[in-house]
Amino acid sequence: MKTSPHRPTKALINLGAIRYNIQQMGAHIPQETIKWAVVKANAYGHGAVAVATAIQNDVDGFCVSNVDEALELRQAGITKKILILGVSEVESVSLAQEFDITLTVAGLEWVEGLLASHSNLSGLTVHLKIDSGMGRIGFRDAQEAQEAQVLLQEHGAYVEGVFTHFATADEQYEAYFDQQLKCFKAILADFKDLPELIHASNSATTLWHAETIFNAVRMGDAMYGLNPSGRVLELPYDLKPALSLESAIVHVKTLPAGACVGYGATYETGSEQVIATLPIGYADGWTRDMQNFSVLVDGQLCPIVGRVSMDQITIRLPHIYPLGTKVTLIGSNGDKEITTTEVATYRRTINYEVVCLLSDRIPREYY
Numbered sequence: 322m323k324t325s326p327h328r329p330t331k332a333l334i335n336l337g338a339i340r341y342n343i344q345q346m347g348a349h350i351p352q353e354t355i356k357w358a359v360v361k362a363n364a365y366g367h368g369a370v371a372v373a374t375a376i377q378n379d380v381d382g383f384c385v386s387n388v389d390e391a392l393e394l395r396q397a398g399i400t401k402k403i404l405i406l407g408v409s410e411v412e413s414v415s416l417a418q419e420f421d422i423t424l425t426v427a428g429l430e431w432v433e434g435l436l437a438s439h440s441n442l443s444g445l446t447v448h449l450k451i452d453s454g455m456g457r458i459g460f461r462d463a464q465e466a467q468e469a470q471v472l473l474q475e476h477g478a479y480v481e482g483v484f485t486h487f488a489t490a491d492e493q494y495e496a497y498f499d500q501q502l503k504c505f506k507a508i509l510a511d512f513k514d515l516p517e518l519i520h521a522s523n524s525a526t527t528l529w530h531a532e533t534i535f536n537a538v539r540m541g542d543a544m545y546g547l548n549p550s551g552r553v554l555e556l557p558y559d560l561k562p563a564l565s566l567e568s569a570i571v572h573v574k575t576l577p578a579g580a581c582v583g584y585g586a587t588y589e590t591g592s593e594q595v596i597a598t599l600p601i602g603y604a605d606g607w608t609r610d611m612q613n614f615s616v617l618v619d620g621q622l623c624p625i626v627g628r629v630s631m632d633q634i635t636i637r638l639p640h641i642y643p644l645g646t647k648v649t650l651i652g653s654n655g656d657k658e659i660t661t662t663e664v665a666t667y668r669r670t671i672n673y674e675v676v677c678l679l680s681d682r683i684p685r686e687y688y
């Protein structure tokens with residue numbers, strides 16, 4: 322979607338906050354830990370190129386979800402290591418070789434398919450993914466993983482890492498986490514020739530299970546200042562949210578009692594009311610279920626009334642404010658704040674989804 326800078330809706334990204342969060346996490350884990358910044362999905366909506374460029378001296382590498390996201394970073398001049406966390410098409414292996422992009426290898430069948438078409442894997446770096454209980458991608462046993470390792474090495478690839486991913490590191494009950502950890506450790510113990518990098522820690526594991534860090538971490542949500550457990554677990558130390566979302570009043574009017582607002586005429590003014598319109602809607606990722614949530618105007622919570630449209634929402638104001646008055650949808654305004662997690666809770670989702678869904682139509686401004 323086309324970015325629309327000629328309207329007052331914008332996401333403000335505090336790059337200093339991201340750097341602060343990296344420092345905070347780094348200060349609470351063993352000093353020699355390798356730090357990978359997870360910048361997939363456009364850096365969780367924060368803008369992958371701008372974020373990666375700003376933090377490239379603070380981290381050892383980047384994680385993305387696919388080849389195209391990796392190429393975007395390379396084309397922007399990012400020279401640090403890049404690991405693709407998902408499964409890549411065999412056809413893109415030559416791109417990985419050419420642009421020094423590390424691939425995840427998750428199964429033996431994939432390796433056999435690769436070798437059927439690519440006999441020379443020199444210059445290719447890979448990490449083996451172990452499925453210790455997430456059930457998505459990865460080897461379920463050490464023998465198959467090692468078979469893949471040997472085949473890849475015989476054809477010239479460098480098997481640099483082995484990793485897993487936890488399903489419940491952000492939850493209160495630790496039994497399943499412990500089971501996964503045990504499984505991963507048992508698989509590692511079976512390896513004859515362990516790769517150099519061993520990693521299992523996403524944000525939640527880094528924050529609440531720092532004792533289980535092997536020698537690298539993959540920091541996503543927490544790096545952006547968000548609590549990966551939402552409201553379940555308290556952050557063990559301070560993190561600063563990096564993203565705020567702002568718009569402005571583009572139209573305002575006083576409606577008489579009994580007037581309807583928005584598609585479906587779902588809202589009716591119970592008395593004479595001031596209704597203002599903001600240029601943001603579900604096409605921006607401000608989804609329809611945000612009806613009846615609030616925004617901040619002049620330090621006050623004002624309700625979103627009527628349905629969320631594709632490009633506009635309507636809010637009720639205590640009195641007329643001039644056109645151009647700033648409205649905060651996520652972030653602070655006066656002494657009040659609306660957090661991404663509050664938006665997520667209202668929407669019955671997780672803060673990850675709220676930021677990832679902010680569409681390309683919203684310009685990102687960096688400070």
Ligand SMILES: Cc1ncc(COP(=O)(O)O)c(C=O)c1O
Nearest residue numbers: 359406486523524539540541542
């Ligand atoms: C394999 C893997 N590692 C790390 C991460 C980063 O997770 P988080 O954002 O919770 O730090 C993700 C995110 O989905 C992932 O899929």
